[in-house]
Amino acid sequence: MMSWVKRHPLITFFVLTYALSWVAYPMWASGLYPIAPVFSFAPFLAALVVLAITHGKSGVGGLLRRMVRWRVGLRWYAVALLIPAGITVAAAVLNVLLGAQAPSSAELGSWTGLLVTFLAVLLIPGLGGAWEEPGWRGFALPRLQSGRSALFASLILGVLIAGWHLPLMFVGQVHYADLLTIMGAVIIFNWVFNNANGSVLIIMLMHATNNTISGQLFGTMFSGADSVRQSWLVAALWCAVAIVVVVVAGPAHLSRKHKKQEEG
Numbered sequence: 584m585m586s587w588v589k590r591h592p593l594i595t596f597f598v599l600t601y602a603l604s605w606v607a608y609p610m611w612a613s614g615l616y617p618i619a620p621v622f623s624f625a626p627f628l629a630a631l632v633v634l635a636i637t638h639g640k641s642g643v644g645g646l647l648r649r650m651v652r653w654r655v656g657l658r659w660y661a662v663a664l665l666i667p668a669g670i671t672v673a674a675a676v677l678n679v680l681l682g683a684q685a686p687s688s689a690e691l692g693s694w695t696g697l698l699v700t701f702l703a704v705l706l707i708p709g710l711g712g713a714w715e716e717p718g719w720r721g722f723a724l725p726r727l728q729s730g731r732s733a734l735f736a737s738l739i740l741g742v743l744i745a746g747w748h749l750p751l752m753f754v755g756q757v758h759y760a761d762l763l764t765i766m767g768a769v770i771i772f773n774w775v776f777n778n779a780n781g782s783v784l785i786i787m788l789m790h791a792t793n794n795t796i797s798g799q800l801f802g803t804m805f806s807g808a809d810s811v812r813q814s815w816l817v818a819a820l821w822c823a824v825a826i827v828v829v830v831v832a833g834p835a836h837l838s839r840k841h842k843k844q845e846e847g
Contacts (some may be wrong), residue, residue: 605620607750627717652780659778666789667792736828741770758815760814760818764818768793797829
């Protein structure tokens with residue numbers, strides 16, 4: 584088994600990720616784990632297991648170092664924080680213009696509690712998607728980009744991440760429009776990762792920002808048909824921005840020094 588894992592680390596990672604994540608479904612259904620029908624930190628755990636088998640302490644240490652790699656340039660922090668926030672706000676404005684009930688002043692005023700929510704999502708495994716990123720971007724992406732364009736690697740990773748979210752869609756925690764959102768977001772997240780020296784930290788910040796602004800703030804301001812429209816508008820805008828990134832960056836999608844990303 585160890586030999587097989589060493590020969591097929593990427594396949595092992597995805598199989599292990601799905602298995603560890605979806606074991607939460609029966610626990611969620613029985614009320615033992617009320618947060619979600621998936622363990623969002625499972626991609627991180629799967630990456631640690633595979634790295635420990637294939638590279639030992641050096642592999643695990645490399646991933647952990649990239650989770651605190653903060654020297655990536657201020658502009659990439661701006662990109663990581665502003666793109667998710669901008670897309671969500673733009674979608675909400677379009678939603679209201681298309682007939683959705685405008686959020687109340689009290690709902691808009693709830694932004695003052697966002698910092699606490701953001702820190703919880705970022706720092707506590709299981710409370711949000713940030714802890715998926717050491718697995719998706721920290722482990723899987725550099726290996727998918729080895730011998731492939733970054734765009735093709737993004738499409739492969741996008742399909743696998745979208746499939747991983749299916750239990751959330753089955754139980755109605757997220758809308759099926761998120762399948763498109765994920766495909767667009769993966770391209771943009773990977774673009775940031777490739778240009779931020781393989782920093783997992785900045786991608787965790789980006790994911791936490793999106794979950795906080797979109798899921799915890801604006802996601803609660805719409806209901807019924809307005810909520811469905813908001814989901815599709817968010818999906819459309821993520822895909823539109825992804826297309827712009829691909830056009831500007833080119834099909835190679837700025838694939839960079841994957842070995843360095845992989846080993847930290």
